[in-house]
Amino acid sequence: MNAERRGVDLSASASERMKLELQSALDRHLPSNFKEGRWGWKAPRSIYLLSFLRKQFPELKFIHVLRDGRDMALSRNQNQLNKHGVAVLTWPERLFRSKPERSLLLWERVNSHAAEFGESTLHQNYLRVRFEDLCANPVETTAQMMNFLGARVDPEAIARAEISPPSTLHRWRSYPPDLIAQLERLGADSLRKFGYLA
Numbered sequence: 001m002n003a004e005r006r007g008v009d010l011s012a013s014a015s016e017r018m019k020l021e022l023q024s025a026l027d028r029h030l031p032s033n034f035k036e037g038r039w040g041w042k043a044p045r046s047i048y049l050l051s052f053l054r055k056q057f058p059e060l061k062f063i064h065v066l067r068d069g070r071d072m073a074l075s076r077n078q079n080q081l082n083k084h085g086v087a088v089l090t091w092p093e094r095l096f097r098s099k100p101e102r103s104l105l106l107w108e109r110v111n112s113h114a115a116e117f118g119e120s121t122l123h124q125n126y127l128r129v130r131f132e133d134l135c136a137n138p139v140e141t142t143a144q145m146m147n148f149l150g151a152r153v154d155p156e157a158i159a160r161a162e163i164s165p166p167s168t169l170h171r172w173r174s175y176p177p178d179l180i181a182q183l184e185r186l187g188a189d190s191l192r193k194f195g196y197l198a
Contacts, residue, residue, distance in 0.1 A: 010052065018052060038149070047110055048084065050117050062122055063145055066111050067131040068196050069187050070172035070180060073104040081106050104183050108190040115193070130195065135165035 010018070030039065040061075046053065047064070054060050081103045085094060088106050097105065118126030127148045134141045138159035146155050172180055184191060191197040 015052070019056065022056060038151070040149075044080075045083075047114050050114060054121065059125065060122065061125045061149060062114075062118055062127070063148065064111070064114050064118055064126065064128045065131055065134070066128070066194060068170070068172065069104050069107040069111075069191055069194075070183050070196070071168065071170065072107045073100040073183055074172050074175055075103070075168070078103055080110075084110075100179065100183060101186055104187045108187045111194065112190050128194075132169065134163060135169060138163040 050062065078099065081099070085102060085106055088109050089097075089102060093102060093105055115128060118128065127145065129141060129145060139156050142159040142163070143155035146153055146158070172183075184197060188197060
């Protein structure tokens with residue numbers, strides 16, 4: 001597997017193509033008279049592009065929202081694994097691990113890398129929020145995010161309108177203990193780092 005697919009380094013030509021595509025997207029989505037001001041986007045796959053995005057936007061602020069890796073590993077939606085597993089996992093992991101194990105390894109690697117990048121490079125422009133905390137304490141967590149962004153808005157109104165815990169929250173608790181124990185052994189370090197294991 002080449003370095004670009006493993007996320008090590010982009011070639012100059014690939015980086016230039018990405019810059020042009022990004023500028024084209026901005027031209028399509030930002031008003032033509034837009035000069036300065038705050039704007040942003042919600043796109044979970046941006047997590048794979050943090051280094052590139054930081055180079056384009058030196059003042060980039062990143063809110064890293066993550067959900068319990070056990071829930072993610074047992075989700076029916078495995079789009080991230082299907083699209084990015086080849087770039088993140090080794091071939092023995094892809095060949096010999098079960099789908100929940102592969103999904104947990106992807107979750108662990110991607111979120112650990114994002115956290116490391118945020119803490120070491122973005123510093124005060126990085127905020128990590130657990131999805132479970134957003135669901136359990138919507139107003140407080142929304143206020144934390146709005147303060148981080150410097151947005152003068154009512155967090156309670158946003159929380160009431162936008163936050164509704166899904167029925168799949170803590171889905172992992174309904175799965176066989178042996179499977180959960182295996183996932184917890186596999187992802188122990190990251191599950192602990194992010195507060196999901198004692």
